[in-house]
Amino acid sequence: MAKKIVVIGTGYVGLPLAIMLARSGYEVIGVDIEENIVNAINEGVLHLAEEEVKQIFKEPQVRKKLRAQKTPCEADVFIISMPTPLDEKKRIADLSQVIGGIESILPCLHLGNLVIIESTVPPLTCRQLIAPLIEKTGLRVGRDVFLCHCPERILPGDVFEEIVHNDRVIGGLDGKAAQMAKEIYASFVKGGLYLTDDVTAELVKLMENTYRDVNIALASEFAAVAEGLGVNIMQAIELANKHPRVNILKPGIGTGGHCIPVDPWFIKEVDPVNSRLIHTARLINDEVPYKIAAKIRCAVRGIKDPRIVVLGVTYKPDTYDTRNSPALKIINLLREDGYQVEAYDPLAKGYQYASIEEITKEADCLVVLVEHQVIKQELAHHETEIKKSIRHPLILRFYPERE
Numbered sequence: 001m002a003k004k005i006v007v008i009g010t011g012y013v014g015l016p017l018a019i020m021l022a023r024s025g026y027e028v029i030g031v032d033i034e035e036n037i038v039n040a041i042n043e044g045v046l047h048l049a050e051e052e053v054k055q056i057f058k059e060p061q062v063r064k065k066l067r068a069q070k071t072p073c074e075a076d077v078f079i080i081s082m083p084t085p086l087d088e089k090k091r092i093a094d095l096s097q098v099i100g101g102i103e104s105i106l107p108c109l110h111l112g113n114l115v116i117i118e119s120t121v122p123p124l125t126c127r128q129l130i131a132p133l134i135e136k137t138g139l140r141v142g143r144d145v146f147l148c149h150c151p152e153r154i155l156p157g158d159v160f161e162e163i164v165h166n167d168r169v170i171g172g173l174d175g176k177a178a179q180m181a182k183e184i185y186a187s188f189v190k191g192g193l194y195l196t197d198d199v200t201a202e203l204v205k206l207m208e209n210t211y212r213d214v215n216i217a218l219a220s221e222f223a224a225v226a227e228g229l230g231v232n233i234m235q236a237i238e239l240a241n242k243h244p245r246v247n248i249l250k251p252g253i254g255t256g257g258h259c260i261p262v263d264p265w266f267i268k269e270v271d272p273v274n275s276r277l278i279h280t281a282r283l284i285n286d287e288v289p290y291k292i293a294a295k296i297r298c299a300v301r302g303i304k305d306p307r308i309v310v311l312g313v314t315y316k317p318d319t320y321d322t323r324n325s326p327a328l329k330i331i332n333l334l335r336e337d338g339y340q341v342e343a344y345d346p347l348a349k350g351y352q353y354a355s356i357e358e359i360t361k362e363a364d365c366l367v368v369l370v371e372h373q374v375i376k377q378e379l380a381h382h383e384t385e386i387k388k389s390i391r392h393p394l395i396l397r398f399y400p401e402r403e
């Protein structure tokens with residue numbers, strides 16, 4: 001049985017995983033190139049805004065079993081959880097950090113090791129890129145060391161619930177690799193553990209986020225068509241969803257976060273011919289912030305030097321995560337045009353405020369880009385006072401309501 005696990009990259013994915021493995025009794029070494037992250041872990045400070053994970057991090061067993069350092073060391077299992085951002089120019093996966101992580105463990109690898117890739121990667125990456133890198137050591141994948149892709153599905157904001165209860169797909173380059181990885185995940189995952197091959201696991205992860213992206217694009221197109229026809233989109237969606245096999249999503253201000261606007265490109269990268277719908281959905285979703293910015297410009301047209309207060313900067317409601325946020329894109333587009341825009345968000349670090357009434361004093365327009373529950377409630381309870389505090393009683397909301 002594996003005893004010592006090295007987790008390379010202790011961010012949103014790697015650190016909660018390292019904590020859960022330590023709680024299960026493994027000796028865990030979290031490795032990160034960022035010194036402040038390493039120090040924070042060793043001092044028992046969690047740099048992620050995840051309450052339940054914070055509590056588990058304080059447990060004596062976890063504090064005893066988990067430590068962090070800047071470079072890898074020998075172990076039984078290595079888990080790679082480095083970012084795989086989009087190369088914005090080429091619209092392909094930038095695998096440089098994953099490659100860096102693999103290269104950093106090569107001197108530590110020995111007979112019988114298991115390497116698990118948790119990072120999201122384009123199909124064929126494990127067998128065509130990572131296995132040959134590992135084999136530079138002289139160790140053969142499938143004979144001397146074992147390689148597996150176990151993509152992560154967690155939702156920031158609800159990491160503990162999801163890391164424990166979500167089903168997991170475990171894709172081994174061979175059956176032994178998958179079995180070895182299953183044993184590790186079985187130590188804390190209560191969801192199902194489904195074994196398959198590496199390429200299937202790579203594709204499955206991308207299909208999940210692409211499914212969301214395409215459906216969001218569809219909702220967005222429906223909303224635009226409904227607006228042109230003078231139809232209330234929420235009523236139309238509610239009625240369409242009465243069909244037993246229809247489940248249309250709610251339109252919003254575009255897609256964001258770490259995965260959805262990125263992962264569909266990895267499918268297009270490996271098969272552009274068969275991913276036309278996927279590509280089009282990506283373009284539609286990327287266009288939404290431009291359309292919203294245009295609507296805001298239109299709304300404040302008659303106001304001289306309008307002071308715009310924006311509420312909500314996260315990538316979707318009820319999360320603190322601002323990565324790839326379409327709201328931030330809209331704010332930047334308006335600022336680039338010379339508008340005075342102040343941005344607030346009750347959940348995002350650095351954007352907090354006392355009350356909506358307070359921040360809208362002297363404002364010409366309140367733009368609600370992301371409707372967290374707390375924002376909705378405050379608007380519902382204090383709408384009259386808020387309208388009074390805005391110079392022009394202009395409140396723009398982009399999450400359509402059922403009339």
Ligand SMILES: NC(=O)c1ccc[n+]([C@@H]2O[C@H](COP(=O)([O-])OP(=O)(O)OC[C@H]3O[C@@H](n4cnc5c(N)ncnc54)[C@H](O)[C@@H]3O)[C@@H](O)[C@H]2O)c1
Pocket residue numbers: 008009010011012013014031032033034037081082083084097100101104118119120121151152153154155156258259
């Ligand atoms: N965040 C999510 O919600 C989520 C969900 C599912 C899958 N994923 C995937 O998981 C992977 C990791 O994402 P994340 O959100 O945890 O990223 P992150 O940016 O939060 O964390 C990655 C960490 O890796 C460190 N790092 C980079 N290069 C390194 C190296 N060579 N050696 C050691 N440390 C290094 C960084 O300093 C950082 O702390 C990505 O492929 C992502 O697509 C993320």
